[in-house]
Amino acid sequence: MVRTCEQAVAIGLPAVAFTEHLEFTEGATGDAIVDVATDQRWWSRIKPLDVTGYLASIGRCRERFPELRIWSGVEAGEAHLFGASAGAIVRGNAFDRVLGSLHAVPYQGRLVSADALFGRMPDDDAMRYYFAEVIALIEGSDLFEVLAHVDFPRRYWPGGPHRYTEAPFEEEYRAVFRALAATGRVLEINTKSPLASVDMMRWWREEGGRAVSFGSDAHLPNRVGDRFKLAVDIVEQAGFRNGEDPCDFWRV
Template identity: 60%
Template sequence: MRPPDNHVHTGWSWDTPASVTMARACERAVAQGLPAIAFTEHLDFTVWGPDDRATTLGLVDRHASRHEPIDSEGYWAELTEVRERFPELRIWSGVEAGEPHLFASSVAAHLRDAPVDRILGSLHSLSDGDRLYGVGQLLYTDPDATMRRYLGEIVDMVESSDVFQVLAHVDFPRRYWPGGSHRFVEKDYEEEYRAVFRALAGTGRALEVNTSSPLASADQVRWFREEGGEAVSFGSDAHQPGAVGQRFDLAVDVVEAAGFRPGRDRFDFWRR
């Protein structure tokens, strides 16, 4: 059984070309035999309000940002169109909320106007002084300390934000590891990973196995299960149609080796 792809971007995300349409992604999903796809566009903020925690923490800027808001009207028009065009595919609306614990008020305001089916929680940036910086920029100063800080911040994000259903790409910094992702030693951070997984399991939410990142090991997914994790989500993190459902066969092998199996139906998360 092939799982849904719960993490896909199109031209409505600020970091994805306008030529990447929902229709092309759906064509790829159908060709791959996927039962469902979720269009989880980036919900990031460069301007935030007085009620956001980022303001309380004294953050005033996001360094060198190209982030743009979602054009909700255009997004929903295209989503309606592909739902009609691809009746054989379940198509979910969604967002990938960046640093939702820092922008709870802003995220809530967006979702009041444009509620969605799937919400991913992601950590892409960390603070340095009064600015947010992409974690890749901070790794080159001290990768070990940055990785430990990153995982600690994810614990805070899980414990202080309940808006998201799935924790996305817990290995995000590994994509930018100095000298190449092959130099990253997952076992060095087992204690920090387990702290994240305990926090996530305590909320009953799902862990994403992200197939754009260097693929998580069965050991890492097993740590989640051992800490009480109940559900796993699959996400390609595709920013091009050809990447929809990428490496899912291998990801399924990893997840099964860690003790998870298909859920209640073909649209569900995989469960222990």
């Protein structure tokens, strides 16, 4: 985290948000996941978030980098399926930024990594299966403010992520965007994924989207703010603008 802050200062970012993964290895009482999947640990590396240790690290970074605005946050994965578990942590802490995301989907009684859908069904169907679950996430959870990496499986598109095209899924994107806009929330442009097109960001605007967030999804210090200049060009072309506060969302 210290190296991430150093990098943010070095490249001139006014702020950095740490959105630590909030995932669970099994459902608890009140989590919808217990009714839809018996196997709930979709990835062996999931570890519970050490909230106390995490916030202490945030505090140390803030002391060390007073010139940088440092936001605490979480990326709540599958928040609609772990609503009780995630809700207890999100509502019990004043995080500055809460993302919602979907890395795994219920499939045949198990929670499976989204990329594992490829090979089990035609590739287009796998994307559509994912988008349908994103709508379930949006409609099933109010814990998050920003939807992260809306089309996450594009990173794993068979034949290479550079071959993925958004156009065949325009209706699915638009349906997701309508659902998100109806709740007044924010779409992230994720620069770890292959970049969104101007067309896609226009679909967001046309379906009622009013705000965009920039996320490098860095995980590593040297990727903080990666490709933000390109992302800014895309978002501007789609009609979104920065406000007076450089840390605010970009808005219509």
